[in-house]
Amino acid sequence: MRDMRRSNRSVLLTNIYRQGPLSRYELGHQTSLSAASVSNLVGELLDEGVVEEAGSVESDGGRPRVLLRVAPTFGYVVGAEVGETRVRVELFDLAMNVLSTVVYPIETPKPAPELVVKHVLQGLAEVIAEAGVSTEQVLGLGVAVAGVVEGPADAVVHAQTLGWDAVPLGAMLAARTDIPIQVDNGANTLGQAEMWFGAGRGATDAVVALVGSGVGAALVTGGSSYRGTRSSAGEWGHTTIMYGGRQCRCGAMGCLEAYVGAEGVLERFQLANDGDPARGGDEEAAFTGLLDSVGTSEVAAKVVEDTIGYLGAGFANLVNLFNPERIVLGGWSGLLLGERYLPELREATARHALRQPYAQVSIVRCELGRDAVAMGAATLPVLRLLRDGGTPQRTTPRPAARAR
Structure with missing residues (x-):
C-alpha cells in the first residue's frame, strides 16, 4: 500500500511539474486516478509544501478550478557541467530559475579527477552561499561529464578523451558532502533539459x-x-x-x-x-x-x-x-x-x-542555449524527487574514494 501510495503521488507530482499548473479535475483526467484519490494526495502535497496553489480558471458552470504547481522554493537543485575547458556550477529553484552561477576554467584538456571534484564541490559551496539558501534546502547535485557513466549509485566514469578509466566520480563527490549526488553523461542531461523545457x-x-x-x-x-x-x-x-x-x-x-x-x-x-x-x-x-x-x-x-x-x-x-x-x-x-x-x-x-x-x-x-547541459544536470535530483513522490533524499558522508 505504501508503494502504491508513493507511486500515485509520483504520477500526480510528475504531471503537475511537467504539464502544470493543473487543476484537480485535469489531474484526475490525465492520470485516471479517482477524484477522491487526487483530492487526498494533493492535500498531502499541499500540507507538506511540495505543491502550492497558482491561481484559478473558470469551470463550466461551477466554481472556478484552483490550479496547482510544484512550489519553486520547496527546495533547490544544483547542476554542474564538467566541460573540456571549464567547470560550470549553477543553483536553481524548482521552477528552474537560475539563482547563482560560478565558472572555473580548466587549463588542461585532461584534468585529474581530483581537480574536477575540487572545482565541483567548491562551486557547490559558492552557489549555495551566493543564493543565500541553506545546505539542508538543497535536494541534490547533478553532475554532467563526457564519456560513459555507469551507475547511478556511486557512478563510475569511463572517459577516454579525458584520460579517465573507471573513475569512481560519484563516490569521490559523495564522500565529501551529504548532499545527494547523481552523475550522468552531458549529452543525456542536455537531452533531458530539452525534452522537458525546450525544443x-x-x-x-x-x-x-x-x-x-x-x-x-x-x-x-x-x-x-x-x-x-x-x-x-x-x-x-x-x-x-x-x-x-x-x-x-x-x-x-x-x-x-x-x-x-x-x-x-x-x-x-x-x-x-x-x-x-x-x-x-x-x-x-x-x-x-x-x-x-x-x-x-x-x-x-x-x-x-x-x-x-x-x-x-x-x-x-x-x-x-x-x-x-x-x-x-x-x-x-x-x-x-x-x-x-x-x-x-x-x-x-x-x-x-x-x-x-x-x-x-x-x-x-536547441532552445535552452549553450548552458543547457548544467540545467539538465540539475534536473537529475528533480527527477528523483518526482519519482519519490515528493520525499527529499539525504545521505551521510562516506569514506573518501580515489580514482583508479
Whole structure:
C-alpha cells in the first residue's frame, strides 16, 4: 500500500511539474486516478509544501478550478557541467530559475579527477552561499561529464578523451558532502533539459545532439531515454563516418567526432591552411573566427562546407537507424553552426537519408542555449524527487574514494 501510495503521488507530482499548473479535475483526467484519490494526495502535497496553489480558471458552470504547481522554493537543485575547458556550477529553484552561477576554467584538456571534484564541490559551496539558501534546502547535485557513466549509485566514469578509466566520480563527490549526488553523461542531461523545457517538448521519439569540442547524443524512444545495457548508448560521436579516416581522440579511426567536433574542425582547417591555425584566444574564439572568415577565405569556406556535409551524414545515420520525429541540435559549436547553416544542414541530411524517414523528421536548434547541459544536470535530483513522490533524499558522508 505504501508503494502504491508513493507511486500515485509520483504520477500526480510528475504531471503537475511537467504539464502544470493543473487543476484537480485535469489531474484526475490525465492520470485516471479517482477524484477522491487526487483530492487526498494533493492535500498531502499541499500540507507538506511540495505543491502550492497558482491561481484559478473558470469551470463550466461551477466554481472556478484552483490550479496547482510544484512550489519553486520547496527546495533547490544544483547542476554542474564538467566541460573540456571549464567547470560550470549553477543553483536553481524548482521552477528552474537560475539563482547563482560560478565558472572555473580548466587549463588542461585532461584534468585529474581530483581537480574536477575540487572545482565541483567548491562551486557547490559558492552557489549555495551566493543564493543565500541553506545546505539542508538543497535536494541534490547533478553532475554532467563526457564519456560513459555507469551507475547511478556511486557512478563510475569511463572517459577516454579525458584520460579517465573507471573513475569512481560519484563516490569521490559523495564522500565529501551529504548532499545527494547523481552523475550522468552531458549529452543525456542536455537531452533531458530539452525534452522537458525546450525544443524536444511534445516529441516521443527524438534525438538531442550535443556538438561541442566532442560529440554525443541523447536518444529518446517512446518518451523514455534509451541507455543500452550499461548506459553507454548515445555515443554517436564515436560512430564511424569514414573507414580508415582521421584518428579520433578516443583512439579509433574515422569517428564522426574527428570531423564535426570543434577540436577536429580546427585541426582540419590548420592542416588545409598550411599549418596556420584559426585565429582566436581559445577554442571557442577560434571556432567563431573560422566561421566569420568563410566569406574571405576559401580554405575556411571549404572546411565549413565539409563540416556541414559530415554532420548531415551523421544526422542521416540517426534518421535511418532510429526514425525520430525530431532531431535537436545543441552544444556550443552546434548552436554556432545551426545559427548560420541550418538550411544547409537539413539539405545535407536529406542527401544521405532515406526519403520516407527523412520526410518524417524535423531538425531544429536547441532552445535552452549553450548552458543547457548544467540545467539538465540539475534536473537529475528533480527527477528523483518526482519519482519519490515528493520525499527529499539525504545521505551521510562516506569514506573518501580515489580514482583508479
